[in-house]
Amino acid sequence: MKHAMNILGAAALASTILVGMTAQAQDGAQLFVSKACIACHGVEGKQPINDNTPKLAGQNKGYLMTQLQDIKSGARNNGQTAQMKPIVANLSDHDIEAITEYLSLLQ
Template sequence: MMNKKSLFGAVVAVGMVFGAGSAMADGAQLYQSKTCMSCHGANGDAPITPMYPKIGGQNAAYLIQQMKDIKSGARNNGQTAAMKGIMAAVSDEEIEAIANWLATL
């Protein structure tokens, strides 16, 4: 029988193999590495153009829905074309991590 520590280690290892490890990723780091800051500013509050939204401090659920809608094509208006290609490289777990971080700003 496996003890709790061994079981936890096995679950973490399996999660990493199947991509669940990214669910624990640091939202701030992902925001930078996925180039979000290039258009929205370092903390999501200084977009490079007034047409881009300020996303720092927004509700996480709202941000998650917007990013998922842009990724799927359900939202296809305004400046979404600029984000469509970027969102293709962002997993749902990463979207949640980024949104949760932005909501804390």
């Protein structure tokens, strides 16, 4: 129940941040919550659950895209990728681009 409340609160927070963002970034914000990225990376990718999980907010879009694509393809298989692979496997190229656009715009 607490986890569900955190996700609902994060969704409400994300909706206030969306003003002024591109449509793609707005899609990315919604996907970040609905695809459960928030569960490990925290609200806006700023509050990871542990020291081994990276902060994603403000990272370079190209870097983030490469990391997600490499995890999805299996080119990257170190660190936390075992946990990420099943999540990333369900992301389309559009999803990856939208999520990384969103994260790259955050401060």
